[in-house]
Amino acid sequence: MTKKVLLVGLGLIGGSLALAIKEEHPEYEISAIDRNEKSLETALELGIIDKTLLNDNLINHASDFDYIILALPVQYSIDFLEELSRYDLKEGLLLTDASSTKVEIVERAEELFKDKNVRFVGGHPMAGSHKSGVLAANINLFENAYYVLAPSSISSPEDLLEAKELLKGTRAQFIELDANEHDKVTSQLSHFPHILAALLVEQASDYAKIHPATGFLAAGGFRDMTRIASSDANMWTDIIMTNQKQLVDRLDDFTDYIQGIKQEIIDGDSQKIFSFFDDAREKRDSMQIHNGAIPSFYDLYVNVPDKVGVIHEILGYLTEAGISIINIRIIENREEIMGGLKLSFRSGKDQHDAQEIIEKKTGYKVYEA
Numbered sequence: 562m563t564k565k566v567l568l569v570g571l572g573l574i575g576g577s578l579a580l581a582i583k584e585e586h587p588e589y590e591i592s593a594i595d596r597n598e599k600s601l602e603t604a605l606e607l608g609i610i611d612k613t614l615l616n617d618n619l620i621n622h623a624s625d626f627d628y629i630i631l632a633l634p635v636q637y638s639i640d641f642l643e644e645l646s647r648y649d650l651k652e653g654l655l656l657t658d659a660s661s662t663k664v665e666i667v668e669r670a671e672e673l674f675k676d677k678n679v680r681f682v683g684g685h686p687m688a689g690s691h692k693s694g695v696l697a698a699n700i701n702l703f704e705n706a707y708y709v710l711a712p713s714s715i716s717s718p719e720d721l722l723e724a725k726e727l728l729k730g731t732r733a734q735f736i737e738l739d740a741n742e743h744d745k746v747t748s749q750l751s752h753f754p755h756i757l758a759a760l761l762v763e764q765a766s767d768y769a770k771i772h773p774a775t776g777f778l779a780a781g782g783f784r785d786m787t788r789i790a791s792s793d794a795n796m797w798t799d800i801i802m803t804n805q806k807q808l809v810d811r812l813d814d815f816t817d818y819i820q821g822i823k824q825e826i827i828d829g830d831s832q833k834i835f836s837f838f839d840d841a842r843e844k845r846d847s848m849q850i851h852n853g854a855i856p857s858f859y860d861l862y863v864n865v866p867d868k869v870g871v872i873h874e875i876l877g878y879l880t881e882a883g884i885s886i887i888n889i890r891i892i893e894n895r896e897e898i899m900g901g902l903k904l905s906f907r908s909g910k911d912q913h914d915a916q917e918i919i920e921k922k923t924g925y926k927v928y929e930a
């Protein structure tokens with residue numbers, strides 16, 4: 562049955578959700594609101610959405626929609642809830658969002674809609690990018706990633722099932738988590754690392770004023786630790802402002818860890834320093850870390866010679882064997898990791914078969930990442 566969906570905020574996440582909904586429910590009509598008119602035009606041309614809606618016109622059309630998804634920076638999404646609460650809405654409307662924090666938005670939705678026939682299910686896909694805007698939208702962005710659904714006092718277990726059905730095309734793994742627990746866990750795993758990345762960049766930039774080579778000598782380690790410092794500042798300001806308490810707690814807690822390793826370095830106890838790194842390696846290797854579209858656990862590194870036609874040669878053998886590659890990356894700095902080519906596969910079986918084939922046919926050394 563045709564349903565009408567409104568996406569409010571058509572950037573990286575809104576655009577990727579629109580693509581996923583269209584894939585699973587081609588008959589649904591998707592409209593979008595965004596303050597960036599160019600994004601809306603582009604999305605319409607690319608077929609990401611079916612219709613655009615001017616914010617000023619929402620008052621006349623709000624009651625058309627069966628589903629409304631808020632994908633604005635979180636503070637704007639909260640403000641938008643207030644705007645929506647003043648309009649006539651369809652009876653039984655299912656409202657959800659994609660914000661990176663959940664307590665404030667869930668509480669506000671409960672306050673605003675408790676006496677109305679509106680259901681609110683908090684949502685947060687745990688995948689993304691430092692890139693913004695609808696042009697970065699990707700239908701595979703959420704594949705295999707966790708997608709948190711946070712129940713509210715104005716939603717039932719059936720509403721969560723309905724939200725999952727709406728969002729099924731994301732091919733994400735849905736997980737139900739209380740908003741409060743969500744904000745604690747993501748403060749540790751997402752929000753605090755973003756603060757750390759920005760601090761590392763800040764510190765290095767100050768250090769470059771005294772030691773100019775700091776400005777150009779960075780390699781893989783610094784790049785991998787700081788990629789997320791290139792994220793959108795508006796979005797991150799809103800995330801921090803809606804999760805202040807948890808972040809102050811994580812920052813306080815971290816000072817103990819900094820003091821601990823600092824003391825071990827001052828003491829010069831190599832055994833303790835070894836254990837520090839060895840423990841971290843072991844724990845990190847056993848953690849589940851999802852990479853959004855491309856799960857990092859199906860990667861191979863191939864140590865290839867520096868000659869023309871190598872990629873073509875490897876792709877040829879894999880194509881012959883019916884193995885498809887979902888991503889390929891050339892590693893420029895050989896000291897960074899073993900191997901010069903990073904290949905990503907859809908499954909462990911493909912990864913395993915590819916390793917055997919490449920080693921047998923080419924003699925190149927292949928390492929499982």
Ligand SMILES: NC(=O)c1ccc[n+]([C@@H]2O[C@H](COP(=O)([O-])OP(=O)(O)OC[C@H]3O[C@@H](n4cnc5c(N)ncnc54)[C@H](O)[C@@H]3O)[C@@H](O)[C@H]2O)c1
Pocket residue numbers: 569570571572573574575594595596597600632633634635637638659660661662685686687688689690691692693694695793796800
């Ligand atoms: N980027 C990620 O990695 C990621 C991952 C999961 C969830 N999220 C959350 O998803 C939401 C959207 O993030 P994004 O990465 O898509 O950001 P984005 O910058 O790519 O998209 C946001 C869109 O909202 C529009 N917008 C901003 N303020 C507006 C307003 N007042 N009225 C109308 N339109 C407005 C912008 O023009 C833009 O198109 C945020 O709440 C964010 O916390 C982001």
Ligand SMILES: O=C(O)C(=O)C[C@]1(C(=O)O)C=C[C@@H](O)C=C1
Pocket residue numbers: 660661686687688689690691692750751752789
């Ligand atoms: O991959 C990235 O660039 C991200 O920052 C994605 C990331 C994260 O992993 O912290 C950022 C915010 C979201 O709420 C969810 C995912």
